[in-house]
Amino acid sequence: MLVYTFRRILAAVPVLLTVAVFVFLLLRLTPGDPAAIIAGDMATPEQLERIRTSLGLDKPIVVQFFSWFWLLMQGDLGTSLISNTPVSGMIAKHIEPTISLALLTIVLSVAIAVPLGVLAAWRHGTWIDYTVMTISVVGFSVPVFVIGYILIQFFAIDLKWFPVQGFRSITRGIGPFLERAVLPSLTLASIYVALIARMTRASVLEVLGEDYVRTARAKGLKEKTVLFRHALRNAAVPVLTIIGTGFALLITGVVVTESIFNIPGIGRLTVDAILARDYPVIQGMILLTSGIYVLVNLIIDLSYSFFDPRIRY
Template sequence: MIAFVLKRMAAALPVMVVVAAVVFAILRLTPGDPAAILAGDSATPEQLEAIRQNLGLDKPVYQQFFHWVGQLLSGDLGTSLLSGTPVLEMVVQRMGPSIALCLSTIIVAIVVAIPLGVLAAWRQGKLLDRAVMALSVLGFSIPVFVTAYVLILALSLGAGWFPVQGYKPLSEGLWPFLRSITLPTLALSSVYIALIARITRTSVIEVMNEDFIRTARAKGLNERGVLLGHALRNAAVPIVTIIGVGIAMLIGGVVVTESVFNLPGLGRLVVEAVLARDYPVIQALILLFALVYVLINLVVDVSYTIFDPRIRY
């Protein structure tokens, strides 16, 4: 197992190098000039050139790339072009809301979706199954930002139960934290509930047709024991896989959700950095997201051995 993990981590290094090179190239090739944003509309060409020299943007692209790679190897993510703040410090400051939103979203999605999927498989073809599948299609079809605005209209502006925007950290109290994170969590989890419930249903239905399920029933095991003790456990591998994919997909959903609810997280930082053409911040965040994606896939692969003893690395 340790050898497998080390090999996967070694294989991730070329992926990170390619991601770094592609991101760096795309940012430099797209239209826009950070110096013009910093200087404003009334800046003279001399002022723009002075800013470019100060930021190192006047150097050839390959020199900028190798300088950035050297910084990364030394543990320096760079400095924001706009604020002059180290990027690592900005990431640490904004990490809390994003982690809270991702954790709450995936917890809600798992707690709601897996029981729904199992019940739909148990009542295949019945009214409950059709209702769950209809909700899944609805969850896939409605964009996250539309769900977010509907929730704001109904539960914030209408009922007044939750704040429209903003974030309260857990250090300010459990109830303020829950009130600020509930609507973003509900909006973002709708897609993942639909995804996980659909895969759970399909996987459990496939397992329910296996011989060992009929044997368990013939031995007198009740339906609850068959579903939870045999069917769900043997269907766990595809379910865990889709949960891992869902966690990786949260990166895109967090950007939209944090923008709608004005949460000061990494997703909102991405939007701000893109609009301001803040190269170091964008590059560091994309590399961070790519690293998280690679680590999640590694954790999912390792977890297969827990649910299926036949899998060995």
């Protein structure tokens, strides 16, 4: 297992290095003067020179890369051109709402979707199966902002159970945090419940006809044990892939949902940086996104070997 883990970590290193080179060249290879692109058309020569100096554009490109990469290894992602604050500090400020929302969304999605998918596979061809698949189709079809506004209208405005918008850190109490995180989490979970339920149904349905499932039933095991211990575990690999990919997507920012519920997360930070042409923040967000995807894929690969030990060989 340790050898397999070490090999997977080594395989992720070239990916991260490639992303780092791409992010570095993102600004340097942009057509035109990068300083003029950042400063705008009304910039004075003194402002352009100051930007070139601050970005190190007056040095050879190889020297620029190694200087930038050395700072990157120390956790220095640069300074925002708009707010003049460290990019790492801006990301740290905005990442807590996104991570909290992503974790709650995935927990809700898995808790609802996996039992529904197993139940639909167990009762394949019945009204239960058709009902679960109908719910999945609806979850895929309805845009997320429509679901968000429906939940706001019903639960926040009509019933007054939850606030309309805002975010509270979990450090200020679980109650205030859940009070403002439930609606956006349910909004996002509507999509992932549909996706995970369909994948769980298809995977479990595929293994229900295997010999080990028939053997487990022949031994007199309870149907619940057969479904969740034998069938679901052997069907878990594709389900884990969907869950991990969905979590990575949530972490990298869900702009629409964060805008609807006024959540200061990573998605809004990325959009604001793009609109303001704040290149250091954009570069930092690309690095963060790539790192999260590599880390999540690594965790997914390692989890495969837990459910199917043959994978490590």
